[in-house]
Amino acid sequence: MAHIVAPSILSADFGNLQQDVEMVNNSDAQWFHIDIMDGVFVPNISFGFPVLKQIQKHATKPLDVHLMIVNPDQYIKKFKEHGAEVLTVHYEACAHLHRTIQAIKTEGMKAGVALNPHTNVKLLEDVIQDIDLVCLMSVNPGFGGQSFIENTYNKVKELKEIIKRKNSNALIEIDGGVNAVTAPKLLEAGADVLVAGSYVFGSDNPIETIAGLTSLQ
Numbered sequence: 001m002a003h004i005v006a007p008s009i010l011s012a013d014f015g016n017l018q019q020d021v022e023m024v025n026n027s028d029a030q031w032f033h034i035d036i037m038d039g040v041f042v043p044n045i046s047f048g049f050p051v052l053k054q055i056q057k058h059a060t061k062p063l064d065v066h067l068m069i070v071n072p073d074q075y076i077k078k079f080k081e082h083g084a085e086v087l088t089v090h091y092e093a094c095a096h097l098h099r100t101i102q103a104i105k106t107e108g109m110k111a112g113v114a115l116n117p118h119t120n121v122k123l124l125e126d127v128i129q130d131i132d133l134v135c136l137m138s139v140n141p142g143f144g145g146q147s148f149i150e151n152t153y154n155k156v157k158e159l160k161e162i163i164k165r166k167n168s169n170a171l172i173e174i175d176g177g178v179n180a181v182t183a184p185k186l187l188e189a190g191a192d193v194l195v196a197g198s199y200v201f202g203s204d205n206p207i208e209t210i211a212g213l214t215s216l217q
Helices: 014-025 049-058 072-081 097-106 152-165 182-189 206-214
Strands: 004-007 032-037 063-068 084-090 110-115 133-137 171-175 193-196
Touching: 004 032, 004 206, 014 049, 014 206, 032 049, 049 063, 063 072, 063 110, 072 084, 072 097, 084 097, 084 133, 097 110, 133 152, 152 171, 152 182, 182 193, 193 206
Parallel strands: 004 193, 032 063, 063 084, 084 110, 110 133, 133 171, 171 193
Antiparallel strands: none
């Protein structure tokens, strides 16, 4: 399977949101990555359902929704209604992770689990066969534009080994610090999905930047 590129809407121009969504529609990117932050689980607030509804209205590609919030279970149905095809919750925010994963799947979405930089990938061994995607945070969650954490390459390799050993189909997604330098190394280590925010939306030609990421071998 060719890798997936998912531009992060957190780095888009919110004054011209429709324009940036249509740019992603017209690019080689396969998904939209949407970060939902509550100001409690992470020290920042991004956007809620009204903005997500506008993205849903204009987007023609799958919405990969990453919840950086406490108590994600209470919103699962609502994110399905707002177009999420992949719904990712944080391991650190779920007291009953397996139940949360099953609730996401019951709504017909793919279930993802995100890990903060300090969280060991071995903690997913018991649920890896139930997960469709693992999102490894390669920066501390909450803000775009941070420096990439180098240990991420080792975490990708270790997670890939667990996925193979457990006969899981989970994809490995990397969120944070993805650019022309880190992307090839991440793919070589075993990553399947690259989330790119400021690298895409801060470039002079986002369409070309996305094409560069999708064309990597």
